[in-house]
Amino acid sequence: MEESSVFLLCLTASSGVPLYCRSKGSTRQLTFSVIGSLNGVHMFASNQGVLLTSTCTENTRVVWRAFHDSINLIVMSSESSASDFSLNRLLENVFSAMVLVIGLEDLVNIKNVERLKKDLRACYRLIDSFLMENEKMGDLTQCVDCIIAQDGAILQECLDSFTQAAESNFGCLMAGGKVVVATEKWWRLAPQEVMLLGWLVASLAPHSSRDYPVYLPQGSPTVPHRLLTFQLVPGVDVCVLCGPNPSLQKVETELVERFWKPVLDPIKSCLRVQLRSFPASVPLHHGILGILLINRDLSKSLYTVQAHPVQDMQKSDVKFSLEQRRSALRSFYTLAISRYLPTERSDGKNAFPCETFQAGFTHTAHQCYTVSSSHKCYGMKSELHLLFLLFKQEVPTFSMRAIANKTMQVFIKDFTF
Known part of the structure; x- marks a missing residue:
């Protein structure tokens, strides 16, 4: 696969007939033999009583999901930020988008494949929006992107x-x-x-x-x-x-x-305030490049990678592009929520498919951070909120906790988000 490309396949579960193929970052289409092989290995595993969910090669990750024993979705991604977590979220959103536009009945009881193919064209713009980089994070967090x-x-x-x-x-x-x-x-x-x-x-x-x-x-x-x-x-x-x-x-x-x-x-x-998600009057530390604040109780979020007005951006900020910031913050959110800061629903089960990192530990993490050559990230969990910050590389590591606590208080007390 080409670097940073994504292919999304939708097939009938019973016969493996392709319903559509959408892609991002590639000028080539998948051949029928490749599509057949991807679906065939999943069907073979299913017939042997094995649930095949994902695999990865040197530069590509593949995830399979079956919905209502009627629709199979397959995604292949060569993006560096791709993970089982994010790709599973993509497939959940794609199927829900299909239900939103054409209804569940036509997807569960497929009577005419050609008619279904035609009806699914109405979903293409919405499905494609989940493949593209944009100024929202709700596809990954399953929370509602909001504006103050x-x-x-x-x-x-x-x-x-x-x-x-x-x-x-x-x-x-x-x-x-x-x-x-x-x-x-x-x-x-x-x-x-x-x-x-x-x-x-x-x-x-x-x-x-x-x-x-x-x-x-x-x-x-x-x-x-x-x-x-x-x-x-x-x-x-x-x-x-x-x-x-x-x-x-x-x-x-x-x-x-x-x-x-x-x-x-x-x-x-x-x-x-659309791109920034909150007024310019909100006081933010100058070292913050991006912010994701989630109200866990209301499933609402504030998200931006343009934390400061354009005129306040320094030349050093421009080197770390908006696309790179989006990728960095999404990757950190995925890492933190699947390993260090799992959230629980009212039924006591994890709201996200978590890894087994915490097995054997007697405590639960409430804060985490990462450091790279181009940026730093910090995440923290409170009783009702999750906060993820993207920092400039030169921000001292020891100061990130204090900045995060102050940022949290600004939004909780002053704006009651």
């Missing part, structure tokens, strides 16, 4: 009134696919569903309004809901989940301007 807006209270009040007038309890304001504010019922949806809806809206071509049928992978995988979206300004959309009523035209002509025109300036201000 300057006028959040005003926007929240406006959204609640607008959603109620649209005969719904499920509403959300998004900027670049990140949630600015949402109704109480919207937050009650499964975190992965909220994450997927944000990625779906961000992946679609810009449009003034949409009436899009969606299936909620956990809440309603077989019965569609209507997702109404309205572009308030380029890059900012208000979304409503509803039933048969009201009509798209009624909401667009009677409600959008009435509720949102008076708050046009606060809406535009969301764009100014």
Whole structure:
């Protein structure tokens, strides 16, 4: 495989018929013989009572996942940051994206393969967005990428009134696919569903309004809901989940301007904090390059690798590109969450597939760090939050804990995230 390339294959589990192949970073397509071999070895192992989940060669990692004994997904990646953890998350997101767009029934009970191939084309833009580098982290964390807006209270009040007038309890304001504010019922949806809806809206071509049928992978995988979206300004959309009523035209002509025109300036201000995810007034240490803060209780996250305004960036920062920062922070998150900082759900089970590193230890780690020639990373876990920081290489290692504690307090006390 070419360096830094990814191939994603989707096949029927019963017959091994390819449904689609998506790729990133490669100009060549996989041959049918390669696809057949990848699926064949998985089927052979299954027939022998062996569950084949992953393998790796000198420069490529391969992961297999079967869903509902109907769909097989295979991913091959030669990216240096690829891991079983991240690739399994990718396959989970891809299958959930397929359910979101076409529903579970057509994926579990495949009656016409050619028709299914055609229907799956509607998923391509969303699936491809999971393969590409972007300014969100929800695909890996399964938390909702959020923005702290300057006028959040005003926007929240406006959204609640607008959603109620649209005969719904499920509403959300998004900027670049990140949630600015949402109704109480919207937050009650499964975190992965909220994450997927944000990625779906961000992946679609810009449009003034949409009436899009969606299936909620956990809440309603077989019965569609209507997702109404309205572009308030380029890059900012208000979304409503509803039933048969009201009509798209009624909401667009009677409600959008009435509720949102008076708050046009606060809406535009969301764009100014979209990439950074929080206002420039938030005091951050000058040595921080990137930050990922997760509220474990609410499954919300703040993420950026542009921690400081562009005009404040030094020449030394430019050498460590945004793409390299994203890769470094994602790799550190994967390492920390799978080895050192496992999180537990309410049922006592690990929320992530953890490695056996902690076997034999009588304590649980609450902080960890790594040091490389280009950067440093620090992670810490509190009762309700996880914080991961990407530092410049010249930041003293001994000072990272103090900086992380101070950063945590800024977001918890001053912004109550």
